Amino acid sequence: MAQETAKNNNSAPVTGTSRVKRGMAEMLKGGVIMDVVNAEQAKIAEDAGAVAVMALERVPADIRAQGGVARMSDPDMIEEIQRTVSIPVMAKARIGHFVEAQILQAIGVDYIDESEVLTPADYTHHIDKWNFTIPFVCGATNLGEALRRINEGAAMIRSKGEAGTGDVSNATTHMRSISDEIRRLTSMREDELYVAAKELQAPYELVREVAQTGKLPVVLFTAGGIATPADAAMMMQLGADGVFVGSGIFKSGDPAKRASAIVKAVTFFDDAKVVAEQSRGLGEAMVGINVADIPVPHRLAERGW
Amino acid sequence: MKVGVLALQGDVREHIRALGDCGVVAQAVRRDSEIRAVDALVIPGGESTTIAKLARSFGVFEIIAERIASGMPVYGSCAGMILLSNHVLDAIEGQETFGGLDATVRRNAFGRQVDSFEVDLDFIGITGVPVKAVFIRAPWVESVGSNVQVLASVDNHPVAIRQNHILATSFHPELTADNRVHRYFIEVVCKESMKVGVV
Numbered sequence: 001m002a003q004e005t006a007k008n009n010n011s012a013p014v015t016g017t018s019r020v021k022r023g024m025a026e027m028l029k030g031g032v033i034m035d036v037v038n039a040e041q042a043k044i045a046e047d048a049g050a051v052a053v054m055a056l057e058r059v060p061a062d063i064r065a066q067g068g069v070a071r072m073s074d075p076d077m078i079e080e081i082q083r084t085v086s087i088p089v090m091a092k093a094r095i096g097h098f099v100e101a102q103i104l105q106a107i108g109v110d111y112i113d114e115s116e117v118l119t120p121a122d123y124t125h126h127i128d129k130w131n132f133t134i135p136f137v138c139g140a141t142n143l144g145e146a147l148r149r150i151n152e153g154a155a156m157i158r159s160k161g162e163a164g165t166g167d168v169s170n171a172t173t174h175m176r177s178i179s180d181e182i183r184r185l186t187s188m189r190e191d192e193l194y195v196a197a198k199e200l201q202a203p204y205e206l207v208r209e210v211a212q213t214g215k216l217p218v219v220l221f222t223a224g225g226i227a228t229p230a231d232a233a234m235m236m237q238l239g240a241d242g243v244f245v246g247s248g249i250f251k252s253g254d255p256a257k258r259a260s261a262i263v264k265a266v267t268f269f270d271d272a273k274v275v276a277e278q279s280r281g282l283g284e285a286m287v288g289i290n291v292a293d294i295p296v297p298h299r300l301a302e303r304g305w
Numbered sequence: 306m307k308v309g310v311l312a313l314q315g316d317v318r319e320h321i322r323a324l325g326d327c328g329v330v331a332q333a334v335r336r337d338s339e340i341r342a343v344d345a346l347v348i349p350g351g352e353s354t355t356i357a358k359l360a361r362s363f364g365v366f367e368i369i370a371e372r373i374a375s376g377m378p379v380y381g382s383c384a385g386m387i388l389l390s391n392h393v394l395d396a397i398e399g400q401e402t403f404g405g406l407d408a409t410v411r412r413n414a415f416g417r418q419v420d421s422f423e424v425d426l427d428f429i430g431i432t433g434v435p436v437k438a439v440f441i442r443a444p445w446v447e448s449v450g451s452n453v454q455v456l457a458s459v460d461n462h463p464v465a466i467r468q469n470h471i472l473a474t475s476f477h478p479e480l481t482a483d484n485r486v487h488r489y490f491i492e493v494v495c496k497e498s499m500k501v502g503v504v
Contacts, residue, residue, distance in 0.1 A: 010435065010459060011425035020421045023316075023480045024441050027350045027383070030314040046397060049359060051314065051352040056466055086397050086412060087352055088442065110442070133419050215412035260362075267313055268333070 021135035022153035024111065025219035026205040028052055028088075028156075028242055032263050033221070035059050035246040038077070039084040039253070047163065048259035052088040053188035054244065055081045060117045060153070060164025060300070061286065070118040072100040075107050082108070090137070095281050095304055096122025098131075101210035105134045111156070112136045112148075116247075117163045126304070129153030133254035139223065139299055141174045143181035147202035147210070150218055157216060159240070160301040161224015164247050166288030168225045168234070170301055175222055177240040185211040224301065227252070229265030255284030306495065309334035309343035311369070313359040315351020315384060319479035327491050337365050345378040347497050348385030348403075350441070350477050353393075353412065366401070373405040374451040378470045378498045380490040386466075386473035387412060387496045388443050393461060394447060405471050407450030414445040415475075416461070426476070428457045428465060430493060431485045438464070440475035445475055470498035 016082035022095050031051030036042040040110050042053045057073045072093050072214065082089050094098035095114055100121070105284030113128050117129055126149065129136040135155035138263060140146035146157045181200070187209060188196060197207040222235035223244035232243045243266060249259045261278040268274035296302065308319045312333035324331040324347070331347070334340050346369070348356070373379050373389070381389040388402050392409040404416040415421070421442060425435035428448075436457070445462035449455065457465035465474035465486075470496045478486035 013422035013424040013440075013459070015420060015422045019424055019439055019480060020423055020441060023439055023477060024418055024421065026316040026319060026480065027477075029316055029318075029353070029439060030312070031355055043418060046354065049355045049362075051355050055461050077368070085471050086395065087354060088418065106420065108417045135418065229477060263355070263360070267363075 005051075009266065016133035018155070021186055022218050024053070024088075025137070025156035026136055028221075029219060031242045032266050033090065033242070033244045034249055034259060034261075035244070036081065036250070039080050040049070041250055042081045042085045042089075044086045045249075045259055046072055049255060049263040050087060050240070050259065053081065053085060054090045054092065054094050054246075055109070057245040059250060061166075061251050062164075062300060063117060064068065064164040067244060070205045072097070072118070075103065078104075079107060084203045085205065086158050091286055092118055093127070095120040096125050099125050100125045100159060101132060101136075114138050114154075115222050116160060116300045120303050124305075129155075137221070139301075139304055140178065143176045143210070143295040145199035145304065146178060146216060147200060147206045148217070150206060151203050154218065156219045158221040158223040160220065160304075161226070162294070163224045163300050164289075164293045165225045165291055165294070166248060166251075167291045168227070168228040168231045168287040169293050171222050171226060171235060172238065173222045173233075174224075174301070175235060177242060178216075179239050183240050184213060188216045189261055225272055225291070226262075227288065228282075229261045229275055232262045233269040233275045236266055242266065246259065251286035253285075258282050263281060306344045306469040307332070307342060307345045307370065308345045308347065308491070309339065310347045310349060311335070311340075311356070313363070314355050315349035316477070316479060317349050319477075320347050320382075320487075321486045323487045327488045329491055335365070337364070337368055338371070340365055340368055340377035344498070346372070348379065348381035348388050350479070353384040353387040354397050354400055355404075358491045360403075361401065366403070373403055375398060376470050378496060379405070379453050380484075380487075380494065382474050382477050382479060383441065383443055386410060386475055389471055389473050399440070406466065406468050406473060407453055408466060408468075410444045411447050411448045412444050413442050415440055415443045418442055424459065426457050426459070426464070427484070429454075430456060430489055432484075433434065436485060437481045437483050438474075438478070439440040439480045440464075440476045443475040468474065468492065471495060
């Protein structure tokens, strides 16, 4: 082996490119991102094998129970979590609240979730996410919504589900809806894609890309109502690249054990023996609310347009 | 030659695609029997702490470390580089690595996601235009032993290193259409390792 010295004629580095933003989400695949409200929970999540944590002041179940306006978390609280763990730290901004997003970028969070779990700040426009160096993840209930978010610069999509319920049914509906619509596009003739784009209310270029590749141009995670290893494995079998678990872990009897079990169930989502093993002796799951019992105006998945 | 991509967590699909572009049909491997069956292994980008914990919980940590120690060609990108290094700085308490590389790496050395970047990189052993290198919360190499060759650097920090049958990069060639790093692994690292009969 010749011992040449590495040269240093590299080009100038460029930050905030689409590849860097979308690539960050690629690294999270096959992993679990956990909602945490303090440094202690963040440590439990990291020790359990989470690929990232979502720092927020109240988990969705508490936001739902306590009501009122839910906003971006205190930067002090987010920074304490950043100091505590070495894995990526995400945080939520309100839909359309571009100044909350500017603040989160200024304190160096790794990903911003423009989230329907918080109270929207703009009922017409989402944040113009191309203006940021930090990547964004956004929720979607169907393919059209996902492509509109990607068109605005989202570098990762999560199906919305119904946060804070422990009821996985809406997550299932949204995952199925997104993959059904993708499959439908792949079977269309080229000249049918124009109308498909109109019906999806999404840009034609993105619709054509999905029709050609058979997948979203960004990573797709699932969120909203996942409470057990079986829920997580089911979402993976439905085609999710990974899962967000919000209230499901720290509203349960034994968070450390449940967190670790969900991580393992996601890795071996297609191996029922492993998922069975991980489902044993987890103690109390979060109590949960049936989505059907929540009046439509109070469903978080309805937020975002 | 059977090439596996360690599929506990991370961007497994992208490595399989990049290897496919080089004419290698790679398989995702997670179980003991699958890992024993491959001739060469790629450790993908992802979260190094998660991959190490999963390898430990599913009982494949030792077999991976043993196979690397006994000469199986292996390539790791980003988290993979961390997992192949003997020493890690800014690690979490008790963080384990498979090891093999006589090197010390620093996790997230280039900073948080806001500092993630791409750059055209000169890479020893790869001719033609520079390699398009994507760095995501990337580690860099802090120091290496005398038997480790530095193949590429950014601001004097090594970001691609090789020690005989082990190749590691801080960046993610699997995220670009440029498959020359994977080709280098298959056509140079694997071939030379097999020639000296360590496999």
